[in-house]
Amino acid sequence: MTQILIVEDDDAIRNNIIRLLKLEGYDIVSAINGRLGLERAREMRPDVVISDVSMPEMDGFQLLEAIRADRDLAATSVMLLTALDDRASMRRGMTAGADDYLAKPFTRLELLEALEGLLRKKGRIEETIESAVKAREEHLRRAFTESLGGTALPDKFALEAPHGAIPDTVIEATVLFSDIRNFTSLAEKLSSPEVAELLTEYFERTCEPVLKNGGRHLKFIGDGLMSVFADTLSGGSPLPASRRAVSAALGMALATHEFRGWLDRRFGQRGLPPFAIGVGLHAGEVTICRLGTIHNKETTPIGDTVNVAARLEAASKELGWTVVASSAVLGTAGDGVQTGGMTSLAVRGKNAFVDVAEITGLVTNIDDQRHGMATLTERAGEVRDAVQVNSEITARAVKGALQSKLSAFKDHQFESGQAPLRLKGYCLSRKIGSGGMTEVYLAARESDDLPVVLKVLDASGKAASEHLSRFIQEYALLSRIEHPNVIRIYDQGFTDDHAYIAMEYFEQGDLRAEIAAGMSQQRVLAIVAQAAQALAAIHERGVIHRDLKPENIMRRPDGSVALADFGIAKSMLQAENMALTQTRHGDVVGTPYYLSPEQATGQVITPRSDLYSLGVMMFEMLAGERPFRAESLDLLLARHLTAPTPALPPAHAALQPVVERLMAKKPEDRYESALGLLADLDQRALLQTVTGPKA
Secondary structure, eight states, X not given: OOEEEEEOSOHHHHHHHHHHHHHTTOEEEEESSHHHHHHHHHHHOOSEEEEESSOSXXXXXXXXXXXXXXXXXXXXXXXXXXXXXXXXXXXXXXXXXXXXXXXXXXOHHHHHHHHHHHHHHHHHHHHHHHHHHHHHXXXXXXXXXXXXXXXXXXXXXXXXXXXXXXXEEEEEEEEEEEEETTHHHHHTTSOHHHHHHHHHHHHHXXXXXXXXXXXXXXXXXXXXXXXXXXXXXXXXXXSXXXXXXXXXXXXXXXXXXXXXXXXXXXXXXXXXXXXXXXXXXXXXXXXXEEESSTTOOOEEEESHHHHHHHHHHHHHHHHTOSEEXXXXXXXXXXXXXXXXXXXXXXXXXXXXXXEEEEEXXXXXXXXXXXXXXXXXXXXXXXHHXXXXXXXXXXXXXXXXXXXXXXXXXXXXOOOTTSOOEEETTEEEEEEEEEETTEXXXXXXXXXXXEEEEEEEEEOOSGGGHHHHHHHHHHXXXXXXXXXXXXXXEEEEEEOSSEEEEEEEOOTXXXXXXXXXXXXXXXXXXXXXXXXXXXXXHHHHTTEEOSOOSGGGEEEOTTSOXXXXXXXXXXXXXXXXXXXXXXXXXXXXXXXXXXXXXXXXXXXXXXXXXXXXXXXXXXXXXXXXXXXOOOSSHHHXXXXXXXXXXXXXXXXXXXXXXXXXXXXXXXXXXXOSSHHHXXXXXXXXXXXXTOOSXXX
């Protein structure tokens, strides 16, 4: 129900309006003066305020100004009532931001028609805003989708004039354009709310130096920010616009450096790529367009100067510079601007070059210190709202783009002559496996043609949420580990119900086929040593594998092996230590043939649990069969709990003490660590001829 606040000091008029509007089905609240009206407005947040002009304590004009200054009420429709019908009074009300004006005395029909017109106008504005938001989100989603596929839209950030924009003023200005480098790679590793949180925190920090240096017409475009600096918009500062823009750009670079600390504290264990930005500065003629009516404050800077600033920012990554400024900026920025490299850049779409320089610092003078901080920070609340909306839109867009991309993979038919599927610099060639919710593809990294495996998980539905969590966890754990005997993970991304991992491809397959063919003692010891080195590396970083078996030991052409499949691994370093290292009663996690006794009974697991599994695997490689077999799961688990370790074949009897210590029923009777196993093998002079990567 539409709620209307009536603010009128005349009891008879107020009561008549209340009675008329209640009969029409409106929800009515009232106040007898502007001060009380403002209190009710802040409390109730009505859809429309109908206010008299002449009132004690706070008149209608003052009430209107207070409403427009309140960020929570600024969009409220306001109709002014007055006995004065002169044009000056009406003009004052409309200039202050009134949406309509009704002169007393008025009839019931006039009041209702004015109110209905006001509500229709409010509805049209809301529909226009919603439509614009949807269009902007769709444009961003399309841009991010193209980016994931390895191409780029020519106007990624929609810098051209929007449909319906009205050219308002043309000014000489310096345009600042900034962007987050490799944003999609970063966003893929976070959830949608986390992406929005990151962007909001980043923009709030980097907007501060822009506002303090007099930046106006701030526009948030996905992960990009644009602002205009002009002498006519200086807020009284005598400093040149280009100098203030340089100061703002360097301030953004400093704020970004400090933001990295927040990022590390908030997402330090998530394997995010390094966070960096690029800033482009160019000066020239800028057209300021406004959207909608004269009362709509939304403006958009457009023109060649804006486009060139965006192009300079785009070039910052290839140049390796954070702030890139054109000669047009440097020529008017004054003394003290410190520069690094200099070059010329071709401007796309034009047969022209722009001379540019890397900005590295700014030596301030007395005027800078006197005027550099004097500007328009009163717009901070307005900017904060825009940041929040932009962050949410961008998070939905980038996640939606990845969702669309991954969803399209499942039913794709790999046929000759078709354009290849692409994802983040990987070119998919064929499907090599599928099972349950996971599809596995062979791909090549386009930068160096390195073969990789892309695992794509479709975890739609509530029942699949645990699978998605485990899939994401696998990358989170491995991203912290770099070791020659641990599988290499190149990239990962996820949405609400899809995820992918780009990982090392093993053409030789896993260890199972080699065991079936028979293995020499030297080869077994080489595998055990490399597996122990991998376990030492992951245990040092607080990770327990929990599913060590031949199928998770992958072979490379050079004979080395790598530990893979961390889908059920657990981190000992997370806050809820016991909850993550203890299995629920009755649950069995891992492959039963290689399960430690403590895993079989749901007890607390430790790195020594992985050593037990390595012992089982070592026995199987030497003997050609598993140490324990049974006709049922319960009997198999019972043998892990109580049966003695069988004897190895006579040729390998010297290794019996090693296997028995690895497979001891009590964790405390096993090697203290994987490094302890390696030391024992060295002491027994069993590793002298073993080759393979060392930690």
